[in-house]
Amino acid sequence: MKHLARAAALAAVLLAPTAALSAQRELPYTYQGTVHAVKAGALDLITGVGEALRLVHMRTQPATAVVGEGAAISLGDLQPGDVVRADCRMTATGLVVDRIELKRRAP
Amino acid sequence: MTPGRACAVVALVLLAAGCERALKPGDPLRGLNRPERDRFAQGKIVFDSNFTPETGLGPLFNSTGCGECHEDPAKGGTGDEVEVHATAFKNAVCDPLVEEGGFVIQLHATPALKQALGIDSEPFPPSATARARRTTPVVFGRGLLDAVPEAVILAYADPDDRNHDGISGRPNRFTDGRIGRFGRKGFVPTLDEFNAGAFSAEMGVTNPAVRTEETIGGKPIPSGVDPTADPEINQAQLDLTNAFVRFLAVPTPLKVNRNGRRGRELFSQIGCAACHVPTLRTGDSPIAALRNKEFSAYTDLLLHDMGPGLADICLGLATPSEFRTEPLIDLRDAKAFLHDGRDTTLEQAVLDHGGEASGARDRFKALPATDRAALIAFLKSL
Numbered sequence: 001m002k003h004l005a006r007a008a009a010l011a012a013v014l015l016a017p018t019a020a021l022s023a024q025r026e027l028p029y030t031y032q033g034t035v036h037a038v039k040a041g042a043l044d045l046i047t048g049v050g051e052a053l054r055l056v057h058m059r060t061q062p063a064t065a066v067v068g069e070g071a072a073i074s075l076g077d078l079q080p081g082d083v084v085r086a087d088c089r090m091t092a093t094g095l096v097v098d099r100i101e102l103k104r105r106a107p
Numbered sequence: 108m109t110p111g112r113a114c115a116v117v118a119l120v121l122l123a124a125g126c127e128r129a130l131k132p133g134d135p136l137r138g139l140n141r142p143e144r145d146r147f148a149q150g151k152i153v154f155d156s157n158f159t160p161e162t163g164l165g166p167l168f169n170s171t172g173c174g175e176c177h178e179d180p181a182k183g184g185t186g187d188e189v190e191v192h193a194t195a196f197k198n199a200v201c202d203p204l205v206e207e208g209g210f211v212i213q214l215h216a217t218p219a220l221k222q223a224l225g226i227d228s229e230p231f232p233p234s235a236t237a238r239a240r241r242t243t244p245v246v247f248g249r250g251l252l253d254a255v256p257e258a259v260i261l262a263y264a265d266p267d268d269r270n271h272d273g274i275s276g277r278p279n280r281f282t283d284g285r286i287g288r289f290g291r292k293g294f295v296p297t298l299d300e301f302n303a304g305a306f307s308a309e310m311g312v313t314n315p316a317v318r319t320e321e322t323i324g325g326k327p328i329p330s331g332v333d334p335t336a337d338p339e340i341n342q343a344q345l346d347l348t349n350a351f352v353r354f355l356a357v358p359t360p361l362k363v364n365r366n367g368r369r370g371r372e373l374f375s376q377i378g379c380a381a382c383h384v385p386t387l388r389t390g391d392s393p394i395a396a397l398r399n400k401e402f403s404a405y406t407d408l409l410l411h412d413m414g415p416g417l418a419d420i421c422l423g424l425a426t427p428s429e430f431r432t433e434p435l436i437d438l439r440d441a442k443a444f445l446h447d448g449r450d451t452t453l454e455q456a457v458l459d460h461g462g463e464a465s466g467a468r469d470r471f472k473a474l475p476a477t478d479r480a481a482l483i484a485f486l487k488s489l
Contacts, residue, residue, distance in 0.1 A: 032283040036205065046205055046282045050295045050304020052317045053282065055205045081200035083284040104284045106200050107424055 026089045031056055032103065035082045038075060043097060045086060058088050058095040068102025081106025129359035132247060132437050133181025136356045138396035143354060150351025153344050155182055158310055163339025165311040166220035166332050167213035167229050167323065172310065173348065176243040180440050183355045186243035189448055190214060190309075193235035194420040201421035207232035208324040210422065211308040223329040230324035237427055239419035240447035241291060245437045249289070250353030252404065252434065253298035254389035254397045257286050263384065263407040274381050274463045276409030279423045279431065288408045291446045292422035293431030299349050306340065306348075313337040314345050353394075357402050358437050361488040370485025373478055378467035382411055382432040405435030405489065414461020417445065428462060438489040453483050 033045035036055060045056045066073050068084075078084065083104035088097045130137070135147045155174035158164035169190050170176050176186040191212040195202040203210040213229040221227060231238075260278055268275035278286045279293040289295040295304065303316035313320055315338050320328055363371065374380055387404040389397055410429040418428035425431075430446060443449075444456035460468045471479060 034282040036202070046203065048205075048282060048304065049316045050300040050302070050308070051209075051211050051290065052304040052307035052321065053203050053205045053209050054319065079200075080202070083280075083282070104280075 026091055029088045029090060029095065030085065031058075031088065032083070032085045035078050035080050035084055035106075037080065038078050043075070043078070043086065043100070045084070056095070058086060058097040059093075060097055060100075064097055065099045066102075067099070069105075073102065075100070078102065079106055130356045131181070132184055132245070132358045132440060134356050134358070135354045136250070136396040139354055140395070143350070143394065143396070146347060146350040147354040150347035150349070150354075151182055153340075153348045154351045158312055158339075160217045160219060160333075161335065163310075163312040163335045165215075165217035166328055167208075167321065168215050168217070168311040169211070169213050169309045170215075173305070176309075177246055183246045183352065184437065185245050185441060187442075188243050190241050191231075192239040192241055192420055192422075193232055193237065194422055195232075195234050195236045196421040196427055197236065199426075201423060201425070202234070203422065204232045204234060206325050207234055208322050209308065210420070213308075213311070213321075217311075217332070219332045220323070220329070223332050224323065226323075232324065237418075237420045240449075242443055242446065242448035244291070244433075245440070246352050247355045248357035248402060248404070248434065248436050249298050249301075250355065250394075250397055251357065251389055251400060251402045252288060252387070252406075252408065253353065254392045254394075254400075255288075255387050255404075255408065256390035259387060259390070260286065260288065260408045264409055272378075272381065273466050274378075274411065276382065276407055276411050276432070276463075277424075278408070279410050279425050279429075281423060287423060288431070290422075291430055291433070292420075292425040293408060293410055294423045294425065298353060302349050302352060303345060306345070313339045315342045316345065354396070357404075360403060361439065363485060363488045366481045367484045367488050369478070370481035370483065373474065373482045374485055377470035377474070377482075379471075381467070382407055382409070382464065383435055384432075403436070403489070406432040408432065411464065412462035413464060416459065416461045419447070435486065435489050439487050453486050454479065457482075 031045055031047055033047035036044040036046045041060055043058050043060055046053055047056050048054045060075055066075050082102055085101045085103055086097045087099040088095045157172040164171055174182050176188045177183050179185050192210050193212055194204055194210045208229055216226055216228060264276050264278060266275055266277040281287050281296050285296040287294045287296050289301040295301045303314055306312040306314050307317040318338050320333060383405040384407045385405055386401050389400045392398040410425050410431055412428050413430050414428055421427050450456040450459060457471050
């Protein structure tokens with residue numbers, strides 16, 4: 001029993017930083033940008049500052065909520081040129097988007 | 108105070124206003140306080156500094172410093188450099204080609220990048236559908252333009268030409284949907300963002316607002332080519348640059364004679380002023396010198412279709428033939444005209460206007476030679 005408790009304590013000490021790091025990595029990020037591409041399981045957004053534009057790549061999930069024009073829409077309804085707000089979190093494997101809100105349709 | 112004394116005070120104030128020294132190109136705004144004037148002076152030093160690869164330049168760049176291009180007849184002015192932009196316009200949607208390095212094509216490479224990849228400039232993006240030449244605009248009065256409320260810009264918009272005057276301005280929008288006003292296509296919403304983006308896109312200098320370098324035509328920068336830690340300038344340097352540009356005044360238009368006054372009347376009569384709105388008014392601002400000021404702008408900050416003859420790239424919502432009305436500021440020092448510098452005289456530039464400006468152009472063409480000369484004389488006073 002004593003041995004087990006020691007092992008648990010050791011595991012807690014060893015895993016605590018990992019858990020903390022994991023929590024750190026999942027900090028929320030919000031982007032508002034123009035849809036560049038919608039691919040299977042991924043969304044590329046054009047963002048940037050002034051004339052310095054950058055592409056932000058984020059993964060979508062089956063649970064990713066997509067809303068726009070007053071109702072739920074599907075990811076496939078988004079098209080290049082649409083302006084969206086994407087609520088994401090940074091995971092160990094990259095950005096994952098949890099919610100996408102269509103703000104403005106492409107011209 | 109007796110009515111007589113009050114009148115005397117008013118007369119003195121009016122006299123003082125009438126005797127105000129004319130603002131020259133490169134002068135700061137009137138009414139800045141001491142700390143603001145100090146920041147203008149310090150910002151001018153940053154604006155005029157030259158970067159090297161060791162201090163953040165590149166690896167791709169168009170110039171080594173802001174003041175290298177914006178230099179004539181004073182810092183913040185025009186220059187003879189012409190840069191290249193490229194985008195793709197497909198299915199009525201504009202692609203700024205971020206995957207291929209972005210729409211600003213840098214024309215120079217640092218020695219380290221040249222050694223690593225054997226290139227002298229950024230590769231031209233293969234997906235581009237159009238290429239544009241861009242001259243260096245003056246940045247005088249940009250702080251005033253920045254302080255014009257969006258409501259004022261929108262009040263001039265008439266996207267469906269409901270008043271049937273053939274002019275249908277509309278605002279451009281940035282990638283996030285905000286209304287733009289800076290740049291030849293009116294793409295960038297604020298002056299601070301334009302400056303921060305320019306540090307990156309024009310000089311390859313990362314900063315607190317743009318923390319990552321642009322790719323090399325969409326490919327990562329080879330290791331060892333860009334040794335300076337990001338950001339390559341700090342917030343204080345960025346803030347000072349912003350202060351310098353924000354506080355640059357609109358040069359006082361030159362005094363015009365009877366001929367020039369006739370030209371000013373014609374400018375409105377033939378319809379130029381429908382887009383080149385002579386005066387704009389700023390809104391509220393924490394800076395007294397920018398607060399509720401009327402100034403000579405000669406722009407509505409909106410996009411207008413200028414016809415196929417001038418068309419080049421799309422950007423944001425702007426189609427290839429749409430351009431933001433160019434502010435006519437310090438026109439007297441300009442040596443090349445229109446967005447790409449194709450014309451060497453103002454008369455040519457007026458005649459090259461098309462699209463929504465066709466009516467005004469045709470009325471200009473129909474004027475007697477003396478009236479055309481009067482209008483050009485007026486423009487040269489700006």
